[in-house]
Amino acid sequence: MYKLLLCLRYLRTRYIALASIISVMLGVATMIVVNSVMSGFATEMRTRIHAIHADISLETGSLDGEPSAQQHMALIREVAGQYVESMTASVEVFGLMHFRRGGQWIPRPVQLVGIEPESKTLVGPYTEHLDSYKTIREDGVVVRQPLRSMNDKPGWDLTAESTAYRKKEKERERIFLKHFLDQQQEQEPLMERKPKLEGDAPKFEEGAPTFENEVPEPKESQAAAVETANATVADDSQPTIQQVSAVQPAQEEAPNRPKDDPFKAQPFVQQQFNPDAVEPSDPDGPYRARVVLGAGLVEFIREIAPNKIRIERMVHPGDDVKITTVSAGRPPRPVSFTATVTDIYKSGMSEYDSNLVFCNLDYLQEIRGMMDPQTQERAITTVQIKLKNYNDAKLVLQKLENVFPSHLYSVKTWEQKQGPLLAAVDIESAILNVLLFLIIAVAGFGILAIFFMIVVEKTRDIGILKALGASSRGVMSIFLLYGLALGCVGSGIGVALGLVFVRYINEIERGLSLVTGRKVFDERIYYFPSIPTDVNSFTVFWVAMGAMLIAVAASILPARRAARLHPVEALRYE
Amino acid sequence: MTQQPASANEHIASVAVEKVYLKGNHKVPVLRGVHMSVQRGEFVSIIGQSGSGKSTLLHLMGLLDKPNVGEIRLEGQRVDDLPAATRDELRNRVFGFIFQFYHLLPELSVLENVLSPLMIRDSALTYWRRKSEYQDRAHQIIEQVGLSHRLKHKPSELSGGEMQRAAIARALIARPSVLLADEPTGNLDGQTGRDIIDLLRTLNQEQGLTIVMVTHDESIAQQAHRTVRLCNGLVQVLSDAA
Numbered sequence: 161m162y163k164l165l166l167c168l169r170y171l172r173t174r175y176i177a178l179a180s181i182i183s184v185m186l187g188v189a190t191m192i193v194v195n196s197v198m199s200g201f202a203t204e205m206r207t208r209i210h211a212i213h214a215d216i217s218l219e220t221g222s223l224d225g226e227p228s229a230q231q232h233m234a235l236i237r238e239v240a241g242q243y244v245e246s247m248t249a250s251v252e253v254f255g256l257m258h259f260r261r262g263g264q265w266i267p268r269p270v271q272l273v274g275i276e277p278e279s280k281t282l283v284g285p286y287t288e289h290l291d292s293y294k295t296i297r298e299d300g301v302v303v304r305q306p307l308r309s310m311n312d313k314p315g316w317d318l319t320a321e322s323t324a325y326r327k328k329e330k331e332r333e334r335i336f337l338k339h340f341l342d343q344q345q346e347q348e349p350l351m352e353r354k355p356k357l358e359g360d361a362p363k364f365e366e367g368a369p370t371f372e373n374e375v376p377e378p379k380e381s382q383a384a385a386v387e388t389a390n391a392t393v394a395d396d397s398q399p400t401i402q403q404v405s406a407v408q409p410a411q412e413e414a415p416n417r418p419k420d421d422p423f424k425a426q427p428f429v430q431q432q433f434n435p436d437a438v439e440p441s442d443p444d445g446p447y448r449a450r451v452v453l454g455a456g457l458v459e460f461i462r463e464i465a466p467n468k469i470r471i472e473r474m475v476h477p478g479d480d481v482k483i484t485t486v487s488a489g490r491p492p493r494p495v496s497f498t499a500t501v502t503d504i505y506k507s508g509m510s511e512y513d514s515n516l517v518f519c520n521l522d523y524l525q526e527i528r529g530m531m532d533p534q535t536q537e538r539a540i541t542t543v544q545i546k547l548k549n550y551n552d553a554k555l556v557l558q559k560l561e562n563v564f565p566s567h568l569y570s571v572k573t574w575e576q577k578q579g580p581l582l583a584a585v586d587i588e589s590a591i592l593n594v595l596l597f598l599i600i601a602v603a604g605f606g607i608l609a610i611f612f613m614i615v616v617e618k619t620r621d622i623g624i625l626k627a628l629g630a631s632s633r634g635v636m637s638i639f640l641l642y643g644l645a646l647g648c649v650g651s652g653i654g655v656a657l658g659l660v661f662v663r664y665i666n667e668i669e670r671g672l673s674l675v676t677g678r679k680v681f682d683e684r685i686y687y688f689p690s691i692p693t694d695v696n697s698f699t700v701f702w703v704a705m706g707a708m709l710i711a712v713a714a715s716i717l718p719a720r721r722a723a724r725l726h727p728v729e730a731l732r733y734e
Numbered sequence: 735m736t737q738q739p740a741s742a743n744e745h746i747a748s749v750a751v752e753k754v755y756l757k758g759n760h761k762v763p764v765l766r767g768v769h770m771s772v773q774r775g776e777f778v779s780i781i782g783q784s785g786s787g788k789s790t791l792l793h794l795m796g797l798l799d800k801p802n803v804g805e806i807r808l809e810g811q812r813v814d815d816l817p818a819a820t821r822d823e824l825r826n827r828v829f830g831f832i833f834q835f836y837h838l839l840p841e842l843s844v845l846e847n848v849l850s851p852l853m854i855r856d857s858a859l860t861y862w863r864r865k866s867e868y869q870d871r872a873h874q875i876i877e878q879v880g881l882s883h884r885l886k887h888k889p890s891e892l893s894g895g896e897m898q899r900a901a902i903a904r905a906l907i908a909r910p911s912v913l914l915a916d917e918p919t920g921n922l923d924g925q926t927g928r929d930i931i932d933l934l935r936t937l938n939q940e941q942g943l944t945i946v947m948v949t950h951d952e953s954i955a956q957q958a959h960r961t962v963r964l965c966n967g968l969v970q971v972l973s974d975a976a
Contacts, residue, residue, distance in 0.1 A: 165842070627831050726799075
């Protein structure tokens with residue numbers, strides 16, 4: 161009884177003990193907050209990666225693929241049909257994308273994926289990540305409603321907005337080209353043209369992604385361009401703007417064309433594979449090749465004012481891009497085509513958003529020559545499978561491995577495909593936990609030091625207690641109990657503080673943003689409307705227990721010392 | 735020295751007790767064979783100069799320390815070699831201690847200080863069950879020592895005499911049979927000291943408590959039934975030892 165009473169009294173009267181309570185509290189609160197946010201992010205990340213990869217994917221070893229989608233799916237259904245919910249076939253190949261910006265063709269290495277949107281969306285979230293299905297917010301304000309409703313089936317059509325945008329752009333191009341060509345036909349010297357082009361220059365510096373400053377590529381002069389393509393390219397390295405304002409017009413002008421637009425210079429590449437796809441029948445209409453671009457490929461974040469950022473998009477749905485990839489067969493040849501962008505894809509995983517270009521499967525198969533001329537069978541490289549229950553993944557994996565020869569195919573779950581990343585995240589959070597736990601350990605040493613002090617201070621009282629009949633164990637348990645009480649109070653307040661912090665983390669973030677004037681957590685960078693948190697009660701429990709354990713462990717040494725005090729010496733202690 | 739047979743009425747006795755303290759590597763003999771016997775209901779004072787070992791003798795009798803040689807007998811039974819738990823129990827139940835510096839626990843109120851031996855004796859549950867009984871007993875004893883108006887006060891808010899009264903109340907709460915007082919008046923002025931001695935005498939007379947009191951003050955020592963003189967760790971007058 162005296163142990164409890166003294167514990168409580170010491171807790172209330174020893175203000176120095178408050179220091180250890182606070183350190184335990186802060187340690188516990190920090191661990192809970194960091195764990196919750198980290199696991200929130202990790203959960204979100206796993207969901208997104210999972211969404212991109214589907215549950216299981218079957219991939220061919222070669223880029224040529226294997227025919228055909230139907231046959232593969234039939235075999236998969238035969239061996240593991242009862243577990244499979246849906247499947248989609250795709251062709252995955254690397255490629256190079258060029259898009260036009262400020263008079264230059266900017267290249268991007270990409271992962272080109274030929275998909276069938278309708279079956280793709282059954283395997284994992286796809287439409288959810290498309291720009292035209294999303295509500296766009298800026299600083300929490302809705303700036304654009306979704307252009308399509310979730311019920312619309314995903315396809316390769318342009319939205320009305322994109323069609324209008326495309327028409328407008330084409331119109332501008334035509335007007336400008338017409339004007340430019342008229343001037344050229346007048347054969348005026350470039351010296352006199354120069355002022356006009358300089359007048360256009362500011363627009364370029366504003367960064368507006370217009371075509372005005374680009375050396376125009378009139379369709380009518382295409383033949384001339386092809387002719388000059390073989391001419392020596394005088395100065396490849398010079399930026400276009402300099403070349404435009406260069407003094408000698410005739411010699412400089414011609415070599416620029418093939419450099420700026422190599423695709424147009426070699427139209428036979430396209431014609432060889434798919435002659436009808438070169439130009440749409442409607443001059444303003446979209447090309448047959450349609451692509452959905454990863455947002456990271458064409459967007460960048462710009463600081464328009466201090467602490468105010470805006471996402472700039474360099475390519476919009478309705479624009480055209482050039483895609484280069486390799487054909488199937490040996491040796492692979494480069495194939496290029498022009499494709500109309502129908503949408504922007506943003507999954508929230510920058511690794512994918514800055515890599516993926518989705519393309520219509522049939523077109524990709526045709527242009528890569530993956531179609532058997534006789535049987536019309538189309539080859540595919542990947543089958544993505546969604547399971548009814550992901551817990552069956554191991555079983556399905558085994559069944560598939562039994563029928564698909566391992567030298568031709570690899571079968572993997574999404575976790576296996578992303579193994580290193582997921583493992584890295586796990587290790588990261590484990591290391592962080594160890595480090596954070598050291599904070600609590602530091603608090604433990606604080607308790608140790610403070611307790612030694614209290615034991616010295618209380619030496620005479622310990623002597624009195626022993627004189628009154630308290631046993632050594634009793635005296636020891638006073639200090640152990642005291643340590644436990646400190647740990648309990650500290651971790652109790654810490655848990656409460658941590659949970660409150662996690663609960664109101666977005667409000668706190670907003671407050672911090674207000675105070676510092678800097679947005680701490682920008683949804684446009686992290687792709688999250690708010691900070692994701694995931695409170696794991698198991699973690700909270702163990703953090704609290706660990707803190708209490710450390711507090712008790714830290715009080716063992718001082719408690720033993722107190723217990724060993726000789727009563728007579730303790731009583732004499734001044 | 736011959737061993738004296740324990741008389742039937744002997745309450746507590748030290749038999750040929752020797753105690754050596756170590757100061758560094760230096761052995762300092764404090765008690766060099768002390769025989770002393772206290773009868774039941776007797777009020778004995780031990781007098782001697784500082785360093786004569788009188789406090790040590792008291793501590794040995796109160797089982798706070800173990801003699802190097804010799805034994806302590808309680809009602810004819812040797813008690814100094816009992817296991818620690820038993821000696822703790824005896825200290826709690828048989829002996830009541832009063833110290834020169836009162837030695838109250840500063841965090842606790844007078845009432846709680848008085849109750850502390852009972853808290854030590856019982857587990858939390860037992861104490862809780864018997865709380866009202868203990869409270870009554872404490873109130874009664876505190877009234878007996880004249881501190882009823884100071885129940886809720888902390889020791890730091892009391893005068894020296896009041897603190898000593900509180901200490902006496904604490905010593906009495908466990909209903910001990912032996913009261914061991916180590917210079918109970920050493921820190922008090924004359925009148926207050928005499929009041930405390932009067933209180934001890936009353937307790938001795940009315941309740942038949944055996945009291946062993948250590949002091950260096952002749953006039954205080956005179957108040958006891960008998961005085962034992964210690965000098966250099968030996969009982970000076972052998973006849974006193976009886």
